[in-house]
Amino acid sequence: MARGNNEILANLEQIVGPEYVSNEEADLQPYTWDMTWAEPRMPDYVVMPKTVTEIQRVLRLANHRKIPVIPYCNGTNIGGLCVPEEGGIIMDLKKMDRILKIDPETCYAVIEPGVSHAAFSAALKATNPQWKGEEFSKGFEFGWGVHPPSASVLAMAINHGIGHLNGRIGINSQLMSSMEVVLPTGEVAKIGSCAYSDSWHSFLPLPRMDGLFTGWLGTTGIVTKLGVWIFPIRPYRDVLTIAAASAEDITKYMVRWRHYSLCDEVTAVSWWLAQIPIVFPYSPKPADAPEFFSYTVISGWSEEELAYKRKMWKEVVEKERAKGTKLIDFEYPPEAKKGRTELPSRIVGSTKNYSKSCGGGIAWPGTFAPCKSWPILYEKWKEIYIRHGLSPATRFTDYQGAHYGMLRCMTPFNKRDPASVQAARDAMVECVRAGLPEGMLPYKPPVEYQNELNAVADAGYLYLMTKIKDMLDPNNIMNPGKLGIR
């Protein structure tokens, strides 16, 4: 069965070629949903452009006919962000999958939207840091998350994705260095150093116009090329672990350890998230089990550097213990250690850890929150989750310097059971509502969270946001419905 109309289909075929466009329901159906509770919605067309020019022409057509366009790479965002709220054209960018440049001297790469974490990590590992041909070390890395390796590097970065270098260097949107974007009205613009030469190394010292396309969930344009900083792989790596009886105690330890800026990452997971798979539906943890388990990844250029970091870490643990913080020793299972050091990992990213046997649904209140709010919100969230029959499978991760970090609750649910879906959605929305006054902000937010955000946002902020959106996208064709402002 076909959707849309034949005239537009013919226009799209002219632009991208008949092989790269479809309006058949059988082709459209995988784009109707994702792993979250988002209600499936049918697009009317899917197109797979191969060039910037094709994207421009599709956007001009869409503008002319006022058809929504949803940028799409792999649809793994855990926010229903590619579900076409108002139908329209899914712009599947997987065919634009070239790694255009890896500069091993200036340490950046330029990629297209379709470049997967799998392909990028393989290419970076095969490229050695060097100066004029003289090699310093083996391989580069980027901030690898724990998502499926097929996910797009670009889509992750422009939506404030979180990778394994977040503690040392920052989240992935902080590692972006230049971009090329097609505006909703079809013009192409370069932003950052690439606007002046073919060097894609930095946005600074220019006005930060990349902000118009970062964190906007594909509602302001199509990013067609992205420069990102890459980092030499440090040959020595270790994972240090400690547990705690409470969220308060684990936070104290994490914040102190982070002040030293010695680790790549420090994360804590609640007992429920440490179970594989996450306990579903909720059942209490054994009374003698720690509430939180934490790991920190340290890396270095020599065994001595690693030994120094281990020594400092031990000091932090001892100092905290001396103050009365209850920290409990525990050993990380080898499989878990692998999952933390061998990234991107298809094992972690497969979602088996999160959703085995529960019925396919996964969502999260995934948020950025000031570290001091973690224990307060954990207690609130725990109460909410248990009330809804869900396990408080919570994660804290510090982002570069103890200012703020991830607070998130990975939530499996049974998609076949309306009550289970409802409970998960209600619990998560309630968590977001509870968190906003504490400085917590959801990332890659589903529409439901966006509505919560907008309800309490500064009026001037919403005014400016709307003005920018209207200026860039006068016909509101780009991923409409996701920001809750139009």
Added chain:
Amino acid sequence: MSHLLKNKNLKELAKIYDWVSMCTHCGNCKYGYEYGPTANFAAMLCVQGDKFNFDSYRGSRGKVSLARSLLHNRIGWSDKVAHVLFTCTSCGACQQMCETDIKPWILRMFETLRYEAWKQNVAIPENIKAWSSTIGTLYNPYKEPHEKRLDWLPSDVRASLPKKAEYIYFAGCTASYRRKQLARATVSLLQKLKVDFTVVEDEWCCASPLLRTGQYDLAAKFVEHNKALPEKYGASAFITTCSGCYRTLGRDYMMDAPEGYADKYGKMTGVKVLHTTHLLEEMLNKGEIEFTGSFNKKVTYHDPCHLGRHAEVYETPRNVLKAVPGLQLVEMYRNRKFSFCCGAGGGVRGGFADYSLETAGKRVKEAEATGAELVTSACPFCYTNLADAIELNKSPLKMEDIVEIIEPIVRRK
């Protein structure tokens, strides 16, 4: 609510909805990837997605999604649905990548979807329909008379074979009718190795093409018939050079769902199923084989999906090749569990010959890139597709099955 099982008419599919619904839509199955200490493996493995682009075609996610969309009554059957279903080669790469509870059910789900498709008024590929219309009486999908099934076997050899034996050499339809030299080489090899075997005139198609294309009802009598052969001929094992037959006899006849169809057709018990390379490896290990010559060539091995991913036999054929004097084995980038299909399986060679050969052409290019002079495999069906692609693309590569490499240069110690 949109995730409820609404379409109860799709009875077979509905039966496995519990498993289908375990897919999280994560997309791991869309691309091959593995972390490695020095280099990461990353490559497209889905034959179908590589050709037809959209997510509907790419890995299992698109087809699980299709199954759900049909069960939820969100979409109806169409020719396009049939195209999505029948252009998958059942290579199993997506299943290999998946890590959630749907994993073991993925290929079974594809076959169940195809089973349901046969009951709809949709465009099943004409060629599949054509062989399906005669297989019930000819017992092979090549539309050849059953009486000619043993024509490949020289009459003097036939006369010399015992009526009853320990092994039944199950040649399969492709070797019997299209790649007769492979059947002859296998028989000669088994004779040289003094294996107690026979060849039977009432061998029928193993039912692989029927099961892979979802023709469950037609498959029943084939399974029943072949299952009775060992007892009839006093044999305790089937041995085959065909990976498709190996998978079907060894798994579909012997294992319950989701690995096999014993739940549907009853279990074959008390019988061993071996691929020829299993026997070769075992005899090599026991020191029972002596090489009388060498094979001085650089060779790359193509993993048949039915032997590799479906049955997890990766090292056996390699061990056999490594034992051959003079043979230098080189690997393609995509190998073992991350191999790339030859493009023939799942009914695709019959249903979509051009696309099938295009896929084989990609594999041939990959083989060429190793610098090998010869590509070998352990399946007459892979042989056919790769050899045809070699010819079509005027590739300098030669194609030989493992048995063809081994047979001229061995004897029993």
